Amino acid sequence: MVLLNADRNVNNTRRGRERDVPEQVKCLNEFRKRVEAAIPALRRYARALTRDAETADDMVQDTLLRALRSEHLFHGGDTRAWLYTILTNLNRNRLRTLARRPVLAPIKDTDAATGGPESGSRDIARALALLADDQRSALLLVVLEGLTYREVAEVQAVPIGTVMSRLARARSQIKAYLDGEPPVLRRVK
Amino acid sequence: MIDRDQIVGEDELNAYVDGELAADRRAAVEAWLAAHPDDAAKVAAWRQQAELIRARYGAVADETPPQRFNVEALTRRRYGVLAAAVAAVVAAFIAGGIAGWTVRGAAPAPPSDLARFTTDALDAYRLYVVEVRHPVEVPGDQRPHLVEWLSKRVGSPLRAPELDKMGLKLVGGRLLPGPTGATAFFMYENPSGERFTLYCGRTRDRDTALRYTTGEHNAAYYWVDGDLAYVLSGPAERDRLREIAQAAYEQIDRRAPQQGG
Numbered sequence: 001m002v003l004l005n006a007d008r009n010v011n012n013t014r015r016g017r018e019r020d021v022p023e024q025v026k027c028l029n030e031f032r033k034r035v036e037a038a039i040p041a042l043r044r045y046a047r048a049l050t051r052d053a054e055t056a057d058d059m060v061q062d063t064l065l066r067a068l069r070s071e072h073l074f075h076g077g078d079t080r081a082w083l084y085t086i087l088t089n090l091n092r093n094r095l096r097t098l099a100r101r102p103v104l105a106p107i108k109d110t111d112a113a114t115g116g117p118e119s120g121s122r123d124i125a126r127a128l129a130l131l132a133d134d135q136r137s138a139l140l141l142v143v144l145e146g147l148t149y150r151e152v153a154e155v156q157a158v159p160i161g162t163v164m165s166r167l168a169r170a171r172s173q174i175k176a177y178l179d180g181e182p183p184v185l186r187r188v189k
Numbered sequence: 190m191i192d193r194d195q196i197v198g199e200d201e202l203n204a205y206v207d208g209e210l211a212a213d214r215r216a217a218v219e220a221w222l223a224a225h226p227d228d229a230a231k232v233a234a235w236r237q238q239a240e241l242i243r244a245r246y247g248a249v250a251d252e253t254p255p256q257r258f259n260v261e262a263l264t265r266r267r268y269g270v271l272a273a274a275v276a277a278v279v280a281a282f283i284a285g286g287i288a289g290w291t292v293r294g295a296a297p298a299p300p301s302d303l304a305r306f307t308t309d310a311l312d313a314y315r316l317y318v319v320e321v322r323h324p325v326e327v328p329g330d331q332r333p334h335l336v337e338w339l340s341k342r343v344g345s346p347l348r349a350p351e352l353d354k355m356g357l358k359l360v361g362g363r364l365l366p367g368p369t370g371a372t373a374f375f376m377y378e379n380p381s382g383e384r385f386t387l388y389c390g391r392t393r394d395r396d397t398a399l400r401y402t403t404g405e406h407n408a409a410y411y412w413v414d415g416d417l418a419y420v421l422s423g424p425a426e427r428d429r430l431r432e433i434a435q436a437a438y439e440q441i442d443r444r445a446p447q448q449g450g
Contacts (some may be wrong), residue, residue, distance in 0.1 A: 036260045040250040048246040058280050061257060068264050124241040142207055143239035144246060149209050167207075168199045171235045178238070 034079040035067055041145060042083055048140050049091050051125050059094070063087045084145065085155045088137050095133050127174040135170035138163050197221040202228060206235050280308050302392045302418055305368035307402050307411050310388035310420030313365055313374055314407060318384045325361030325376055335362045339373035345391060345416055349375045350437040357385060357433065369393075385423035385433060392418035399434055401427065410434035414441055 042063060046056035063086045067079075128136055134156060141147040141155060153160045197218050204210040205218045222229040257263075317324050327335040332349060340347040342364050349359055357377035365372045365388075372390035379385075392413055400411045408425035411418065412434070419441065421434040 032260045032264065039254045039258050040252070043252070043254060044246055044249040047249045048242065057255060057258075061263070064258060064260070064263050068260065124238070124245050127238075128242070140242065143242050149204070149207070164200050164203060167203050171203065171238060174238050175231070175234045178234075 031079065032068070035064060035083065038080045038083050039064070041080065042087060045084065045140055045145050046087060046091075048128065048144055049087075049137060051129060055094075059087060059090050062090055066090075078151075081147070081151050081155060084141060084147070085157075088141075088155055091137070092133060122178055122180065124174075124178075127177045130177055131170050131173055135166045135173070138166040139170040139174075142167060195221065197225075197228070202232055203235070206232055206239070280311060302368060302394045302413075303397075303400060303411050306388065306390065306392070306418045306420050307409050309365075309367055309372070310386070310411075310422050311402075311407055311409055313388055314384075314386045314409075314422035317363070317374070317376065318386065324384075326363040328361040329359035331361075332359060339364060342371040343373050343390060343417075344371070347373055347389060347417070348441055350387070350440040352377055352385075352433060352436055355433050355436055356380065360384070383424060385421060385430075387437060388420040388422065389417055391416050394418060399431065399438060401431070403427065412438055414438070417441075 039060065042060045043056060046060050046063075047053060050056045050059065063083055066086050067083055128140075131139070138152055138156065141152045142149070147155070149160050149163050152163045156163065156166075195217055201210065201214065201218055205215065210218060222232060327338065329335070336347055336349050339362060349362065352359075356379045358379070360376040360378045362373060362375040365374045367388070367390040369391050372388060375387040375389075377385045377387070393416075394413045396415070397411070397413045402409045402411065403425050406425050407422060408427065408430055409420050409422040410430060411420045413419070419437070421430065421437055423430050423433065
């Protein structure tokens, strides 16, 4: 009850503001348009990050909500890079929470990868799954989303050198995996 | 002998692949690759990885985004209850639970009923718990009618637990689409206006004890009794939620023998 009243007030205030300050509305609409234009790329990145369509879209939705909620904090700059930053952070939090909460998974253990290197199932999705989160995100931002090293460094809030070593490690791990070496994180024999 | 300046390291090879190399080093790297087949093979493999990634995920950007990503609608929601965002995170966590485990085998397995029910239940909780004028379709003072109607639609005898002892009054209920079809949704409210919801639909999962799932502000207990899965959702206060879930669980459990399995 209390919540919705507050909600209604906010909406009224917002409508009032839009009538009074049409300039700002134009600006906001511009921002929203740019957010909208970034959705397909965000979905692509999220899908590759999580390799699960539903999780990915939930994360994209949350990214959009956060971005739109704090659009007043956003003064110029690259909208797309900012959205990638939000999504990257959300994913990091998600994985952290998962790590802390293994309780949630009574799901049957279909670990096909234990079939060994000869099982022919060594595809790129599995390879990505083996990477550390920051490595995976750096690689995807570069090769899939076409960000520059500098942009990735901003998204991940680390120096460019760190981005480069993440890329190098990601690539050599993927190569080792696709070449049929046993994955580092798992004993195959 | 090679001049030290001309030794090409991993970083430069990566930068070369990604088009990040300064123009004056490109020729040097290319000369290096011509003379070092191992590194050339490495570079080729990295390029192929990038191709594989783009081939696998590139097309996602060509799909039409789901309707729920409509920016206008999201903008309106943004001003809505904070819980919306929180619940989205919760949903992501839950779905993430599946992904996280699936990822071990990397091929997305179908989500379990636990995850699907909990996600949907929390979505429904988030959607209706803020509703003042129309939180339910049938008000709680028509309890027998409500229960009879929902039982018929869900296809299994239901019971709306009595939680008055916990200070919770039945606000009412509604019918919702769920992971396995028609799903019943009961809403309870305490005197301070806090709401809890019980979401319930058919499942093929086997009986389970209470399973807790939490986000920042919402949380849920999931359990299966007979052919029905239940999710009790509410504010994220584990002990209190457990108490309520326990009470609901026991009342529903007692029903089981009368039903004859």
